[in-house]
Amino acid sequence: MRNIKLIVEYDGTAYAGWQIQPNGLTIQEVMEEALGRMLGEPAKLRSSGRTDAGVHARGMVACFRTGKGMPLRAFREGLNTQLPEDIAVRDACEVPLEFNPRADAVSKHYRYTLLLDRFRSPLVRHTSWRVPGPVNVPAMEAAAAGFIGEHDFLAFQGARCAAKTTIRRINSIDLVREGELLHLDINGSGFLKNMVRIMAGTLVDVGLGRRTAEDIRRLLLEGDRPDAGITAPPQGLCLMEVFYPEESLKMPVPISPSLGGRG
Incomplete structure (x- = not known):
């Protein structure tokens, strides 16, 4: 399982805010639908916070988990082909599974x-x-x-x-x-x-x-x-x-298998 961190920019003019709600179209809803189409499976975004209707973002942070082995560029270039002109992924990277975009923000x-x-x-x-x-x-x-x-x-x-x-x-x-x-x-x-x-x-x-x-x-x-x-x-x-603190974004170093013979 992977935890993918996205930096999202959007013009909030046409949306009822970031978070999914019953009374209007939201950025989270549009992005999760686009992710679902690209991944071929449902995706759930966790964000660094909420923005209200009409509010914009240049650096919203959102994460989702997936078992897909796609390269990181697919979560940027590929996802952007699925998104409308007023929402764009600016960057994508892999972060530790325990990374929480809201709780870890300083x-x-x-x-x-x-x-x-x-x-x-x-x-x-x-x-x-x-x-x-x-x-x-x-x-x-x-x-x-x-x-x-x-x-x-x-x-x-x-x-x-x-x-x-x-x-x-x-x-x-x-x-x-x-x-x-x-x-x-x-x-x-x-x-x-x-x-x-x-x-x-x-x-x-x-x-x-x-x-x-x-x-x-x-x-x-x-x-x-x-x-x-x-x-x-x-x-x-x-x-x-x-x-965020740098340490919260660092991926753990893989442990190499032992090269020694049987003792």
Whole structure:
């Protein structure tokens, strides 16, 4: 039995999210059907997490087990021939059977993209949230620093979140300007439902002068969700990369049979 790890990129515009559900077509469903056709047997994907309807990914990690001896390129080039244009496998490798894409992850990098423009842009309408501005970016940077570290993110948790704890660690937040686009690059140990989108909505309020950096610190201490910003639209969010300890990805070295004679 083999455990195959895939890096998946997708445009989530047409899908009801990653995870299979009864009320719409999902990326997991499309990929499992494509895998089934290629392998000639059912395939079950385990992922590093979920993305909501309309959210994108450049580096979703998903694994499946198979007894097939296909070369790794078949799980990339071959699978891509079975997938629609808005889903693609970027890489495939074999990992230990015990590798778990969700439990073994040590951090994730999400990017939320804002379009700071008075006029709408058809070209980036599916990958950004337009904020007419003017926006005070330095004030947003100062406020974003308040998220760094380990905090209780109860105020930044979406409804019906099943997480056992709301304590999360944010390792870094960088605001990167690219023309009229402003990227919020957030790296953390893990994220609650809608957490990044609520953080983005709150930082936009800071940029528009509706909140201050002190409000961020207060929200983290008081945990009052209604007092935080709105949940930013899904299309601006993209899962960029998932990080793992190197040892969790290393395949065991085969044990050579003994070459000695009988003792």
